[in-house]
Amino acid sequence: MIEFKNVSKVYPNGTYGLKDVNVRIDDGEFVFVLGASGAGKSTFLKLIMHEEKVTSGELVVNGFSLAGLKQREVPKLRRSMGIVFQDFRLIPSMNVYDNVAFALRVTDTPYREIRKRVPFVLDLVGLIHKAKNMPNELSGGEQQRVALARALVNKPALIIADEPTGNIDPEMSMEIVDMLDSINKVGTTILMVTHEHELIRRYDHRVITIEGGSILSDRPDWRDAR
Numbered sequence: 001m002i003e004f005k006n007v008s009k010v011y012p013n014g015t016y017g018l019k020d021v022n023v024r025i026d027d028g029e030f031v032f033v034l035g036a037s038g039a040g041k042s043t044f045l046k047l048i049m050h051e052e053k054v055t056s057g058e059l060v061v062n063g064f065s066l067a068g069l070k071q072r073e074v075p076k077l078r079r080s081m082g083i084v085f086q087d088f089r090l091i092p093s094m095n096v097y098d099n100v101a102f103a104l105r106v107t108d109t110p111y112r113e114i115r116k117r118v119p120f121v122l123d124l125v126g127l128i129h130k131a132k133n134m135p136n137e138l139s140g141g142e143q144q145r146v147a148l149a150r151a152l153v154n155k156p157a158l159i160i161a162d163e164p165t166g167n168i169d170p171e172m173s174m175e176i177v178d179m180l181d182s183i184n185k186v187g188t189t190i191l192m193v194t195h196e197h198e199l200i201r202r203y204d205h206r207v208i209t210i211e212g213g214s215i216l217s218d219r220p221d222w223r224d225a226r
């Protein structure tokens, strides 16, 4: 569960990233976050990931209260979420298998567990046959599926996807969102930032629109535009 209570974020130069935001996202929801450039979407995600700290208000994420979070709690918080970026961020010198396994090695997961879980998630994203390929041998859509497998391998309660379809063609974009949709159906919360209204219209999910650091609309308003 994610809960923002009167959350504001003011950057050191005085710019408001978010202004008095109140919103709650329950476990198991699929939420699109929509907004123009500079609206505050990244700030919203960065606060949830604890990459930036709230200036005022309360923010609870997966049971962690982030305002006074101790440094030693940060890795635990991060393990409760899987993150997918627009630019994939795979390690170019590692093959597909190792890119995914790496997420488990850094958390000291036993070797036997790694051998079991990596093929499982690669199969889930339809890329088990590319396990030995290097990232530069894959299409953009395939690279994003590897990134998704890497995000999933720690069995997070929450997946944060920051414009995951921004660098891939429309057909592949649908495939990625369909995958996120299936992952959501088995219980994982999905928070996906996008600019693509067309993509949002295809799915019947909650839509939070941010504008000028505030929540402009939440849920059904976008449907009126159909």
Ligand SMILES: Nc1ncnc2c1ncn2[C@@H]1O[C@H](COP(=O)(O)OP(=O)(O)OP(=O)(O)O)[C@@H](O)[C@H]1O
Pocket (backbone or CB within 6 Å): 011, 012, 013, 015, 016, 017, 018, 035, 036, 037, 038, 039, 040, 041, 042, 043, 044
């Ligand atoms: N580190 C920072 N220092 C100062 N101001 C910042 C910083 N990061 C973001 N901002 C400002 O905060 C506001 C919200 O920015 P944010 O990056 O959250 O927008 P966004 O919706 O993610 O935009 P985009 O779609 O372009 O990534 C903007 O006015 C931006 O200029």
